[in-house]
Amino acid sequence: MSPTSNFRGTPAVDSTTVFQPNLFVGKVLFCTGGGSGICRTMTEAIMKHGADAVIVGRNAERLATASEELEKLTGRRCIPAPADVRKPAQLKEAVEKTIATFGRIDFVICGAAGNFLAPISGLSENAFRTVIEIDTLGTYNTVKATLSHVRSAHGSYIHVSATLHYRGTPYQAHVSAAKAAVDALSQVIAVEEGPHGVRSNVIAPGPIGGTEGMERLSAQLKAGSSASVDSTSWSADHSSGIPVARWGDKRDIANAAVFLFSPAASFVSGAVLVIDGASEHVRSPQLPYPLSVLDPAAVRELIKPRL
């Protein structure tokens, strides 16, 4: 009989049960990708501690709904600023709207991103470029549009990266390249802008349950499943491969953001905070390896070239 454990993980908590409720009163957050998923939960947490916020994304309707909900949940102000992070002029407008409304920007979360599964052999130039443009150039554009205000406020950046690029993750060449560049950018910002009072850090989430990103990727896996791809064990039972014995929760990432923006982190800059329950240290590939690269037919539906 194989050894078992009754431990099912320590549940994630709300940041307000740990940090001061008035931690961010008078502060303003500018968050790209804040209309959904992880970045929306990060925004909610920062607002619950007293900050007002601006959320940025392309889908104006979703942003408007999210802003209303965030205001109701937190009692703070949140305004939607529709913009494509690939378009510097649109980001400039979003920043102008922020300054006109709140007069300052203290915190920036660069979280807008795109993802899908595709092998390098079938990845079109357009598909690769699109992810680089959203993740990497989008981060650059966001930093450029906000930096003067963040400097004035002696504020702080959080770049939402990933752990994919620490190893060769199959079908993630585009995201791996894009996020590696984001990590590099954050380090340089930390060094160049530190003397101006600006901090810059990276949060690298592992697989976080209940996110659109993970739903999309696991749906792709399920759609492409065959006898050799056990999508059940990948999705429902994947937590068994996570050392802390549970999936990541969006609040795990939000709690880290509260810490990194707080004065308790005033000596933390240029850091990469991996939040993955130690998953990165376990060698358990998500796809059968090397079958998935030696015999693409076994995962044919999954690895269809995109765009």
Ligand SMILES: NC(=O)c1ccc[n+]([C@@H]2O[C@H](COP(=O)([O-])OP(=O)(O)OC[C@H]3O[C@@H](n4cnc5c(N)ncnc54)[C@H](OP(=O)(O)O)[C@@H]3O)[C@@H](O)[C@H]2O)c1
């Ligand atoms: N989910 C995970 O387990 C996981 C793991 C590691 C890292 N991450 C990272 O965490 C962040 C959030 O991921 P998520 O899973 O929560 O996904 P998500 O809900 O799909 O968030 C992505 C957000 O980015 C916005 N966005 C995409 N393209 C954009 C563009 N061109 N301009 C402006 N906004 C754009 C989307 O809004 P619109 O569609 O309205 O533009 C959406 O709100 C991402 O940086 C992701 O790489 C996630």
